[in-house]
Amino acid sequence: MPPNSSLLQCENLSREAPARPGLFLLQDVSFSLARGEVLAVVGPSGAGKSTLLRMLNRLDEPTSGVVRLDGQDTQSLAPRTLRRRIGMVMQRAYLFPGTVSSNLVFGPSQRGETLAPEQIASMLASVGLESYEGRDALTLSGGEAQRVAILRALTNNPEVLLLDEPTSALDAAARDSVEHALEFLITTRHLTCVWVTHSEEQARKVAHHVLALEAGRVRSWGAPEQVLVNRGDSA
Amino acid sequence: MNHLFGSLQRGLIDCVIAGILALIILLLARRRAPGLLPELPFAELRGIVQIVAVGMILAFLLHGPRWVAVPVLAGMILAAADIVRRRAQRIRQAMPLALLSILCGAGLVLTLMAVTGVIPMTIAILVPVGSMVIANTMNTLSLFLDRLRGEVIAHTGEIESALALGAAPESALAPGLQAAFRACLIPSIDNIRSLGIVWIPGIMAGMVLSGTSPVFAALYQFVVLTTIFSAAALTCLIASRLVTRRVFSEHEQLLLRA
Numbered sequence: 001m002p003p004n005s006s007l008l009q010c011e012n013l014s015r016e017a018p019a020r021p022g023l024f025l026l027q028d029v030s031f032s033l034a035r036g037e038v039l040a041v042v043g044p045s046g047a048g049k050s051t052l053l054r055m056l057n058r059l060d061e062p063t064s065g066v067v068r069l070d071g072q073d074t075q076s077l078a079p080r081t082l083r084r085r086i087g088m089v090m091q092r093a094y095l096f097p098g099t100v101s102s103n104l105v106f107g108p109s110q111r112g113e114t115l116a117p118e119q120i121a122s123m124l125a126s127v128g129l130e131s132y133e134g135r136d137a138l139t140l141s142g143g144e145a146q147r148v149a150i151l152r153a154l155t156n157n158p159e160v161l162l163l164d165e166p167t168s169a170l171d172a173a174a175r176d177s178v179e180h181a182l183e184f185l186i187t188t189r190h191l192t193c194v195w196v197t198h199s200e201e202q203a204r205k206v207a208h209h210v211l212a213l214e215a216g217r218v219r220s221w222g223a224p225e226q227v228l229v230n231r232g233d234s235a
Numbered sequence: 236m237n238h239l240f241g242s243l244q245r246g247l248i249d250c251v252i253a254g255i256l257a258l259i260i261l262l263l264a265r266r267r268a269p270g271l272l273p274e275l276p277f278a279e280l281r282g283i284v285q286i287v288a289v290g291m292i293l294a295f296l297l298h299g300p301r302w303v304a305v306p307v308l309a310g311m312i313l314a315a316a317d318i319v320r321r322r323a324q325r326i327r328q329a330m331p332l333a334l335l336s337i338l339c340g341a342g343l344v345l346t347l348m349a350v351t352g353v354i355p356m357t358i359a360i361l362v363p364v365g366s367m368v369i370a371n372t373m374n375t376l377s378l379f380l381d382r383l384r385g386e387v388i389a390h391t392g393e394i395e396s397a398l399a400l401g402a403a404p405e406s407a408l409a410p411g412l413q414a415a416f417r418a419c420l421i422p423s424i425d426n427i428r429s430l431g432i433v434w435i436p437g438i439m440a441g442m443v444l445s446g447t448s449p450v451f452a453a454l455y456q457f458v459v460l461t462t463i464f465s466a467a468a469l470t471c472l473i474a475s476r477l478v479t480r481r482v483f484s485e486h487e488q489l490l491l492r493a
Contacts, residue, residue: 059395059488079487084401094392097410107400149396156401 087158143174340470
């Protein structure tokens, strides 16, 4: 999908460690992302990748800087409204006790809506989890659970999806299944994503842009072939 | 006079034996709860000084007007809230939370029972029964907040996942509140369930010893225990309403994390 006007914009975003003022977890990070684009965020542990995602949907408060969603300062949005528009998938699935279906209807139920059984069945089938509706969510394998967590985040129809290393806690087979599911969903739904990853290969495969962070600062930003070639360390 | 001195001496010896026994047992269990061992001697010393002081004050108050019970119970509520505050580590503004919860929960139940005549409005009954209700409420509330803190820290990922899905803080915290509420009330329910089988509480024994009919004493003991349960449950219910805004920021971000 060709890039158009900016959907997600980040201007000089910074966050100081709450217990240690003066120590920045993230400093002056700026980027912009058009609708349908995927941004891969790479960098070593402690670079501020997860902090960036947590500030984008306001699980953490920025110390300074602005995040704009479709031109609107996200500080002017109620946190719940913002989090429905910017969904997030964490490193671990953190499914709630209950069935797979009850996990999928959680988001819509928070705003008084529900999902039709056919919708649930179709969503599950799209990621290779046919007939999983009634399964106990806490008995799923890592890869299955993460695929349910991704679908759960999509039930709010977010404009932007944040992915915080969704495959890093999985074994190779499960990682492949989640990657395929994500690639399928990103392509078919034209999702706008900010995807934190440790894998350069993954970043090359899915991203339109790459943001390389180091010690809380932007080391480089640009097309994958530019940023990933120039990086001396392993992402 | 000699008799009084003798019973006082005997009582002090009994206290020392009981206190040492508790210390020995906690010493045996020191690996399970290393932080508790240094606390017990001070808690015992403080407890004995306080209870003896209260005994002396009660002896003085027994002949005073009924209204004196109100400031005495209010003082107990204040002290109980302060003890809960110390247990509720890392929960913001724990003192107003504990004070308001105990005041509204235990205070309302005690007032209701006194107004309806279930607890006779004499200082000799209001103060000891009130103190039992407040003390048990304090323990239950401490358990509630301690368990809630543990639940939140153990389930940070689930809570933040719920927030990230657009859930209200109350909804994200609901499973933790349910677990804490259930856990803190189990001892009170078990006390009612085991009444007369596992234990015959002190108030009943005292009433029988003072010549009250054993059946009436038994029924009254039930009244006291269910009053304790009601006060504790109402207090924790109020606390569960108040605690959410102390665990989350005004921007609905989880503040209590590992």
